[in-house]
Amino acid sequence: MDFSHDEEQQALREAVRGLVGKQYSDFELRRQTTKADPGYDETMWARLAEMGVLGLPFGEDDGGSGAGPAEVAIVAEELGRVIAPEPFLTAVVLAGGLVAAAGSPEQRAEVLGALTAGELVPALAHAEPGSRWSPSAESVTASADGDTWTLTGTKEPVPFGAHAGLLVVTAALPDGGTGAFLVQPDAAGLSREGYPLFDGSRAAKVVLDGTPGTPLGAPGLDLTDSIATVMDIGRIVACHEALGAMAYALEATSGYLKSRKQFGVTLNTFQALTFRSADMYVSLELARSVAAWALMVLMTGDRERASDAAARAALQVSRAARHIGQEAIQLHGGIGMTAEYAIGSYTARLTALDHLLGDGDHHLGRLAEVVGQHEDLDPLGA
Numbered sequence: 001m002d003f004s005h006d007e008e009q010q011a012l013r014e015a016v017r018g019l020v021g022k023q024y025s026d027f028e029l030r031r032q033t034t035k036a037d038p039g040y041d042e043t044m045w046a047r048l049a050e051m052g053v054l055g056l057p058f059g060e061d062d063g064g065s066g067a068g069p070a071e072v073a074i075v076a077e078e079l080g081r082v083i084a085p086e087p088f089l090t091a092v093v094l095a096g097g098l099v100a101a102a103g104s105p106e107q108r109a110e111v112l113g114a115l116t117a118g119e120l121v122p123a124l125a126h127a128e129p130g131s132r133w134s135p136s137a138e139s140v141t142a143s144a145d146g147d148t149w150t151l152t153g154t155k156e157p158v159p160f161g162a163h164a165g166l167l168v169v170t171a172a173l174p175d176g177g178t179g180a181f182l183v184q185p186d187a188a189g190l191s192r193e194g195y196p197l198f199d200g201s202r203a204a205k206v207v208l209d210g211t212p213g214t215p216l217g218a219p220g221l222d223l224t225d226s227i228a229t230v231m232d233i234g235r236i237v238a239c240h241e242a243l244g245a246m247a248y249a250l251e252a253t254s255g256y257l258k259s260r261k262q263f264g265v266t267l268n269t270f271q272a273l274t275f276r277s278a279d280m281y282v283s284l285e286l287a288r289s290v291a292a293w294a295l296m297v298l299m300t301g302d303r304e305r306a307s308d309a310a311a312r313a314a315l316q317v318s319r320a321a322r323h324i325g326q327e328a329i330q331l332h333g334g335i336g337m338t339a340e341y342a343i344g345s346y347t348a349r350l351t352a353l354d355h356l357l358g359d360g361d362h363h364l365g366r367l368a369e370v371v372g373q374h375e376d377l378d379p380l381g382a
Contacts, residue, residue, distance in 0.1 A: 003292045009074055016078040019047060024082035027342045033085055034200035038121075038163040040085040049118025054092055058100050063113035069233070069298050073240040073291075080244025083349045085200060087121065089356075090159035093237050095122040095168045097230040098180060102217040107182065111166065123164035125155040125183075125206050126227065133358040135228035137178045140208065142171035149215055150189075151181060151208040159356070161204030162194025169206075169213060170227060177222025181213030188212065199352040200345065229303055232310040235357045236298055239291040239317040242353050246284050246321060249328040249346045253277060256332055267331075276331060280324050287313075287320035308370070311363040318360030321350035 005013065023044055024030045033041050048054055056071050058064025072093065079088055092115065099111045099122070114120035128139045140153030151171050161167065167183040167190075183190060189209035197203050217223070254277055257268040267273050294313035298306045325347030329336035336343050354360065 005070075005074070009070060012071055013074050013078060015051060016053060016075050017081070019051065020044070020079060020082050020084045020086075024084055027345075030083065030085065031200075031345075034196070037194070037202070039160065039196065039200070039202035040087060044084070045086055045121070046118045048086065048088070049116065052116075053088070054118060055112070055116030057092065057097060058108075058112045058116060061105075062100065062108040063116045069236070069295055072237055073295050076237045076241040077244035077247075080241035080349075081248050083199075083245055083346060087123075087160045087201075089234065089237055089241060090124065091115065091121050091164075094126075094159075094230060094234050095124040095164075095166075097233060098124060098168055098223075098227065099182075099216065101226045101230055102180060102221075102223050104217055107214075107216065111182070114165075120165045121160065121163070122166040122168055123158055123161040123204075125158040125161060125167050125169040127155065127157055129154060129156055133231070133362055135178070135224050135231055137170040137172045140169065140171045142173055142179055142181065142213070144174060144220070147219070149181060149213050149219070150210045151183065151213050152210055154205065154207050156205040157197075157203035158192075158206045160202050161206050162192050162202060167206065168216065169208065170223075171213075173220060173222065175220065178224045178227060179219075179221060180216040180223050180227070182216055183208070183211060183213045197352060199348040201352065225303075228307065231357055232303075232307045233298065235310040235314045236291070236294050236306075238353045238356055239287070239294065239313045242317050242321050242350055243284070243288055243291055245346050245350050245353075246287065246324045249324050249343060249350075250277075250280050250284055252343055252346075253280065253328045253331050260333075273331060276327055280327050283320040283323045287317045290316040308367075311358075311366045314358060315360050315363040315367065318354050318363070321354055322360070325350045 052065050053075055055064035056067040056075065060066045076089060096112060096115050100108060103111065111122065115122060128137065140151060140155060143150050151169055155169065165185060169181045169183050170178050171181060173179045189211040191207045192204045194202055194204040257273055257277060258266055260267045290313045294309035297309040328343050329347055332343050335341045
């Protein structure tokens with residue numbers, strides 16, 4: 001497999017790295033940005049729009065640039081390197097991705113056009129209290145009275161849902177299945193309660209009480225498969241964002257071991273610490289290989305294989321993120337535990353990514369359910 005990038009992809013990487021790196025190389029600036037609502041820099045969001053980053057996954061007819069998953073993954077990895085708080089994954093990949101997959105031509109043009117221009121930040125309201133990363137909605141229900149649809153129930157957590165300009169809400173349909181609805185932020189019966197998460201990002205509790213919503217695509221259409229596909233794409237993109245964060249954590253740890261002195265010598269003089277750093281490198285490269293493979297499977301368009309690949313990549317990245325994050329804090333000694341030092345925030349972000357669309361145990365369970373479908377392998381007779 002060829003994991004290398006062409007010249008245009010390398011140029012995209014350098015452009016995004018230059019933009020967000022300049023902004024968030026000062027970690028204190030990120031800290032101040034995440035302290036205040038909406039939890040990210042709206043000026044930076046506008047700059048990403050000007051660069052064309054927000055329209056990468058969408059077709060040119062919808063106002064995007066028609067780029068592929070590889071370009072989206074490149075952006076996610078660069079955002080992960082500086083743990084940029086901008087909601088690229090949740091607003092563009094998840095909310096925008098579902099509109100692109102299931103919306104009518106008019107809905108795609110209106111929503112994705114505004115999203116690409118940086119004028120609209122949508123949020124996907126799919127998770128429900130007690131749910132475990134299922135593509136189906138259960139407790140939030142949709143009711144139809146003629147052509148009018150209303151939604152009732154609670155969605156939580158909704159990433160960046162408190163200040164979103166549009167909510168894409170999933171709900172159980174009267175005839176079975178799960179549909180999706182566009183809900184305006186000032187709709188009747190809608191209440192939102194925002195709160196900060198442990199990694200500095202934002203989430204909200206969204207309560208719907210007979211709230212009117214516009215069906216996404218054809219009314220009453222079961223979108224469970226589309227939601228599952230968007231979640232799998234989100235998992236692969238989240239893996240690449242985690243790769244960026246893990247790469248920085250390894251670089252910062254190696255740099256600390258080479259500069260910090262104990263007993264008159266730098267810490268990398270001690271073989272035991274160097275071995276632990278080397279193990280972090282191995283974890284990162286294993287995760288990078290699986291994530292890159294999953295991305296290439298996604299690019300084939302085979303959704304069933306992509307779903308399996310997303311679960312495998314998410315499991316490997318989950319394990320690597322836990323290993324690298326914990327080792328980075330340990331090898332930094334006491335300063336790794338302080339809120340003022342960046343490495344702890346990287347570990348927090350890796351943990352948040354792990355839980356966004358299913359943690360390692362969840363994906364291990366998914367893979368275990370289908371392991372019997374694989375052919376027996378005789379390593380000695382092969």
